[in-house]
Amino acid sequence: MQTPPPAESFLRKLSSTLHPPLKPLQQHACVNRTVAGPENRPLARARRRARRAKFAIVVGSGLTFAVATGLARSSYTSHPKRRATPLAAPASFVGVVRRNLLEAGAVAPPEAAPVTETSTS
Amino acid sequence: MSAPACFPAMGCTVVVGGDDRDAAAARELFADWEQTFSRFVAGSELNRVNAAPTPAVRVSARFATAVAAALRAVEETGGLVDPTLHDALVTAGYDRDFDDLAPAAGAPGTPATGRPERVRLVGRLLLRPAGLRLDLNGVVKAMAVDAALAATGATFVAAGGDLAARTPIDVGLPGGDSVRLAGGGMATSGSVTRRWLRGGRAQHHLIAPRTGRPAETPWAQVTVAGGDCLAADVAAKAAFLLGEDGPGWLDALRMPGRFVAHDGAVVVSREWCRGAVPCT
Numbered sequence: 406m407q408t409p410p411p412a413e414s415f416l417r418k419l420s421s422t423l424h425p426p427l428k429p430l431q432q433h434a435c436v437n438r439t440v441a442g443p444e445n446r447p448l449a450r451a452r453r454r455a456r457r458a459k460f461a462i463v464v465g466s467g468l469t470f471a472v473a474t475g476l477a478r479s480s481y482t483s484h485p486k487r488r489a490t491p492l493a494a495p496a497s498f499v500g501v502v503r504r505n506l507l508e509a510g511a512v513a514p515p516e517a518a519p520v521t522e523t524s525t526s
Numbered sequence: 527m528s529a530p531a532c533f534p535a536m537g538c539t540v541v542v543g544g545d546d547r548d549a550a551a552a553r554e555l556f557a558d559w560e561q562t563f564s565r566f567v568a569g570s571e572l573n574r575v576n577a578a579p580t581p582a583v584r585v586s587a588r589f590a591t592a593v594a595a596a597l598r599a600v601e602e603t604g605g606l607v608d609p610t611l612h613d614a615l616v617t618a619g620y621d622r623d624f625d626d627l628a629p630a631a632g633a634p635g636t637p638a639t640g641r642p643e644r645v646r647l648v649g650r651l652l653l654r655p656a657g658l659r660l661d662l663n664g665v666v667k668a669m670a671v672d673a674a675l676a677a678t679g680a681t682f683v684a685a686g687g688d689l690a691a692r693t694p695i696d697v698g699l700p701g702g703d704s705v706r707l708a709g710g711g712m713a714t715s716g717s718v719t720r721r722w723l724r725g726g727r728a729q730h731h732l733i734a735p736r737t738g739r740p741a742e743t744p745w746a747q748v749t750v751a752g753g754d755c756l757a758a759d760v761a762a763k764a765a766f767l768l769g770e771d772g773p774g775w776l777d778a779l780r781m782p783g784r785f786v787a788h789d790g791a792v793v794v795s796r797e798w799c800r801g802a803v804p805c806t
Contacts, residue, residue: 507760509779510752512801514705
């Protein structure tokens with residue numbers, strides 16, 4: 406192996422003084438950024454789609470939870486948010502019962518002298 | 527218990543089993559009802575409604591309640607208890623207060639049959655063809671009895687054949703028997719009391735809706751016990767008009783009923799037999 410001439414080693418030293426050596430590539434901040442060259446656009450689109458999908462999932466889940474919570478709070482009876490109303494038979498049921506006009510009475514053998522009478526009207 | 531109080535109303539004697547306050551309240555109630563429903567009180571709501579030329583008439587809440595009860599009675603009795611027989615009654619001669627009726631030589635006019643299907647009630651709006659006149663006596667007296675009992679502290683209220691009681695009471699029956707009304711109401715309908723002559727023929731106030739003439743049945747009087755006086759009165763009228771089918775009809779309804787024939791024979795329904803007296 407030939408020993409470099411003394412002038413070249415001097416020039417190398419001079420060069421390294423004037424131009425500090427570059428940092429190794431793995432220390433550079435932008436080393437992980439892939440340069441979007443023509444061969445990387447599909448990957449970028451895929452990543453955008455993935456971001457949008459994640460956003461949609463998060464927002465949709467939040468909305469669903471909010472709606473479900475609202476429905477549960479409005480219908481769950483153990484924690485009433487409105488004044489309680491008394492239970493009552495449905496109007497249709499009451500109507501059916503009341504329509505039964507001919508309700509039977511009850512008679513029994515007399516126990517004493519009559520206090521009044523039912524005469525023909 | 528003080529002696530029952532009595533006063534005249536609705537063409538009969540009203541008996542109130544209670545104190546003076548109860549009797550006064552009942553008297554006022556019957557007077558109000560008579561002002562509303564009597565055919566013979568000039569200016570009564572019934573007469574105003576019957577005279578109204580329009581097919582739709584707005585009525586009072588009390589009137590609407592009575593019409594509703596009458597229409598239910600039509601439905602439950604297959605049309606036997608009919609509120610549209612005003613003209614049939616007038617044709618038969620019952621055109622004035624019963625106490626003012628006198629025998630008349632002229633024969634009854636052409637009978638008018640009932641048309642209850644033409645009557646509708648929408649809230650307080652009464653719909654019927656103009657000229658179709660109503661008579662609500664089939665339900666009004668019994669309703670007044672029930673209302674008087676509810677509005678007072680009386681133990682019972684009786685108006686002619688109609689009776690309602692708050693507690694069990696012993697009641698005299700037509701013909702001399704008696705029975706204990708265990709609860710509810712009791713009514714007797716028949717042709718014995720309200721009878722008059724027209725053209726030499728006996729007429730009475732229980733009109734058969736299909737013929738428009740006083741019903742011809744084997745019964746002189748029918749007594750029925752009901753859940754209230756209205757139920758008893760409607761059932762008694764219907765059972766009377768059904769003639770020989772009356773006892774079977776009450777059996778089907780499980781209502782106690784007692785039928786007195788023109789010859790004095792007594793027939794009772796199954797429930798009357800079970801409850802009241804040993805059957806022979």
